[in-house]
Amino acid sequence: MINANLKASYGADERVLDNRYKQGFVYGMIVLLALFTMGANDYAILIASKMGLLLIAVVGINVLTGYTGLVSLGHGAFVAIGAYAVTIFNNVFTGTLPAGIMPFLSVPFAVALAAGIGIVVGLPSLRVKGLYLAVTTLSANFIVIFLIEQEVFAPWTGGMVGLTTNVPNILGWELDTKREMFGLIAVVGLATILMAQNLIRTRVGRAFIAIRDRDYSAEILGISLLRYKLTSFAISAAFCGLSGALFAFFYARILPEQFELNLSLELVAALIIGGMGRTMGPVFGVIIIVMVPEVIKITFGAITGDAAGMAQLRAPLQEIAFGLLLVVFLLKEPLGINQITDRLLRAANRWPFARG
């Protein structure tokens, strides 16, 4: 049973980690992640890094879709903007700025640019909502990727063939191995989750939730829709931009086609599978979205023994599994994995009395 949870002051009630179980969980996870970074093998590090990169973006889309209730099918574009902005900034200022402080300028630049473009893309959200917004963001995604691919911008963006990215250098410490990069991703990922959790506790976060529950009522309560919808877009785009910046640091090369519709759909799917509007939702969702294709790859390899003819069946199978996951969760568990864990925790909490 959850007990010893008495709060004697307002300060204790307003903390981000407002009970000891949450504190224990978060501190335990920090220790586990540190051990994982030091001890895991390269394959596990690679998978975990993929999860971390996706997680940061999904936390961003959770702010928009989960808390503010605005649907976006175009957030892949902001990941692209983050990745390209950080690389282009690096390429332009190499030589003029010392390498050691470059990430401290290029990442904020990328995040700010993504947030700025997020506000522009969010403008239609004041006039349209629901499905119309989904299509306008989808259109924005197509347009951004199209512009990146254009020959006109090719001197900066590299056009269709993409860009070679730089190795980040934090005050002289070059993060040139995947393991070091994972350390950075884990720290940033944990920070984004805590930031999102903190955001929802504040006035801004409560305004978001009010807008999600009923936008007209929120307006009557004195919440400026213009301000808070655009803030929500800017915050979620900023998280996606941050994810993109780390993406560019992590991989040796970025291509426009990595950020197309598939990525946007993956972000939304991870959110739905994990649970919308919940702190742990993105974590669960990302784990499923990254692990299922890997599991299919491994079992498929074991069954067919890597026969050449069978290998081309793997990608479609992974795609079908992705679609099925989304559909099955929507049909059977619309509130996501978080709902399942909630149920389990509640049952454990009340044991041996009423369950359910």
Place this chain on the structure above:
Amino acid sequence: MGQIAQYAINGLMSGAIYALIAVGIVSVYKATKVVNFAHGYLIMFGAYFYYTFAVIFPGMDWAPAWLASWQPGWMTEMREGLTMFSPMGAVLDWAANLPRIVFGLAGALVCNAILGRIIERVLMRPLMGQSVFAMIMVTVGLISILSGGAQLIWTADADFVPTIAPNTPLRFEMFGTMIFLFGADLVNMVIALLMFGGIVLWVRYTKGGIAIRATAEDQSTAYSMGISVPKVFSRAWVLASTTGAIAGAILATRNGISPSLGLFGFSVLAIVLMGGLDSYVGVFIAAMSVGVLEAMTQWKMGGDWAEIVPYVTVLVVLIWRPHGLFGQKEVERI
């Protein structure tokens, strides 16, 4: 000046096909209030079914020879003494393909109708009465299932299919310049327009169509008036998937067959929102204008700029008119 007429006609021809695709999205929306993000992939399946019945099956060993290539005696006689590239030769080529074209179209229609029915039954009906968000996201999940499924069944290789009508080049004069067209494109446009008109009339005047409109107006009242709403739902999905099959076959003859056909659905979705989700007239006007705009962009700025025309126009139109050009403004109850 003459160039404009040529490109405008090209634009109208692709606009007609957009309209035919859009009619599927609008019909499903009218009946079920679901916007089908996966409609493009339904069309892709139609194209692949056409390919299966018109190219793969006639090529099999067990298929009768006349199915693959129909060569009756009189046709061989007519072919004698024809010069190369003569219009008559193109017509005869088409006539030889006629059995497999008909077989392909029939197969595509039947298979896609079954597919549409299965989707409605398995995925959409359990969600009746759920939030719109859930239903839209189910169609988004359907995108991956269908595109993965097509690659699994037919592999990702591109291929070509026989054109639906004789592909004779036509030249004629209009506004003082030569216009150059392909016969098949013209026939495709006529087919698309006839089907569009037929569906609009069907929805307007027949019993089934009126049931769809009544359901669109108010679902529970339609129920209490004795309309079987689930039946209306499945009818709308079958309508969408059969028009999609024809549209898919037409697209396959124009661009060849490949998994990227599914992407057409997204530009058509933009067109549908631009015209107003529940208005056939608005969607028709939007489809035609986007078709012409695309052709003009292709002429002035090059082919790759044409592909984002629908997306840019939808953004502009939606900011200016949030419910599309002719869409009904939703009245919300607080």
